Amino acid sequence: MLDQSQPARAPRLLDEVRDRIRSMHYSIRTEEAYLHWIKGFIRFHGLRHPKDMAQAELEAYLAWLANERQVSASTHKQALSALLFLYRHVLRLEFPWLAEIGRPKATRRLPVVLTPTEVTTVLQAIDPAHRLIGQTLYGTGLRLMEGLRLRVKDIDFEHQTIVVREGKGAKDRVVMLPSKLAGPLRIQLRAVRAMWEADRLHGVEGVWLPHALERKFRDAGKTWAWQWVFPMNDLSVDPKTGLSRRHHVQDQTFQRAFKKAVLAVNLVKPATPHTLRHSFATHLLQARYDIRTVQELLGHSDVSTTMIYTHVIKVGGAGVLSPLDALLLK
Template sequence: MDGQPRLLDQVREQIRLRHYSIRTERVYCEWVKRFIRFPRYRHPVEMGAAEVEAFLSDLAVRGNVSASTQNQALSALLFLYKQVLKLELAWLGEVVRAKKPSRLPVVLSIQEVQQILAQLQGEIWLMASLLYGSGMRLMEVVRLRVKDVDFGRKEIIVRDGKGMKDRVTILPQRLVEPLKQHLQLVRATHNAELRAERGDVYLPDALARKYPRAPWEWAWQYVFPAAALSIDPRSGKTRRHHFDEKRIQRHFKLAVRAADIEKLATPHTLRHSFATHLLGSGQDIRTVQELLGHSDVKTTMIYTHVLNRGRLGVLSPLDRA
């Protein structure tokens, strides 16, 4: 229709109204484009359950994607129909999500964690240590703001975690001084940028409107800023973004290899190890649930399956002989 914004622009607008991340925006837009191209460029209004199921089946059969990727595509399409096109269609609730296989998480021993951390240096070491010491997710660490680190209480407030929920986790005592020293360097860089009439940081639109000076304030700066300035893809402004999470992933992979550890460990493995080691030390499972930000304790229970002593503390009959 004349004067009607392009479909992808409408998708972006609705995503930004809900303050979803730029990563979600890119992923959802890419799935919408692939869905439109799949039946030879038909508008989603002209399609229904049959086309959605055919698209998802094609992803699984021909694309050989995982269940989580297939469900991500479905989430993007549900968002398109419900939030963008405003279509309350009966078949939306009938589309079946792919069932994820039930797998135990990869967990490192305390010694293996120490061996990997010993291969890392500088801010990469500090971020990896936070992943293990606090149980935060990778993106939660790189998006951490100065104001959310409480040295007095030795706590970290995780803002907009998974499910857009806030939670509180622990700041390890061993990281207090290294983190303070790191922040001194970050603040020196920030002060230099303020003198150069820069130094603002990204804030969601609602916050930026409510606190127009906040983007330049020290409290709102990233704890782990990027080394160089970059262009914000949404606003077009040149500013310093947070640290690139891909750099951590690359360095961690090299560290695992250098430590001669054969497990398929990633930075997220440190979060799994955090939970398992706390439970192994006798920590209450409800406390671990809160630190991880799990909505259901059943999600946290999976770590009881990978404890060294076994879920029920079972001793093999061979070891009793």
């Protein structure tokens, strides 16, 4: 029986932050990042409670990140966003100075792009267990997490399309299913189905479902349609529910496999899995596809974001003739 004489323990600040983030349906990655920066802010000021601090303390922490830690502009903006979330949505404090804190201006850099030959070489060097993931990323232009979060129901072989659910900005979009991937994906799904049937036989919990779907359709996570296209070989513990279930391949796992392949082929370009998306967009533009089409395939809200790839193809063979080359032609 609950002892009514004992006052209920006030929730810890970080628990409040976590609960608020989840109530607003932020991603698990955002939750991890925001908690990291909020904890860093509190530790930087000797474990003082944020409600006892103000603009001077916040700016001191951000200045330390920029000057001492030398974090990038995007990382600096993420730390600021975490602290603004803390004050506005958790502590429910809206000070005039919150709007006055300036955000650092990010430097826009040209993306790293591989040639078709380099893409082929790197993809062939990825270990067979992860090669199809790399081929899917390059063949569709998906972001890494968009590719890893594909479900069985998202692949439409008949119409040769892949539906991206809740991509960046929580937007859905449709991309092409390359004909060269149809066969390998069918083979992958046969292996996944065997894994799924074994999980059902052993009473494994269904896969994670977004939002309130798990409450509305209790057994949907156990159905074939909702299974991951690229599941892990081993079960893992869901950080939100504590249940042991089948998760998709971790992004760090593929990143390590991709880095190993890049090193194996002695590629000098600083390529990452996201480079496959950059290469996809650039190669489509080089093939003279309309930039609006490329924008839709990439899921960009503004065509100006897609325009960055036009700067890449304006150099080299598709660009201006160097005056030195003109001189040598004489």
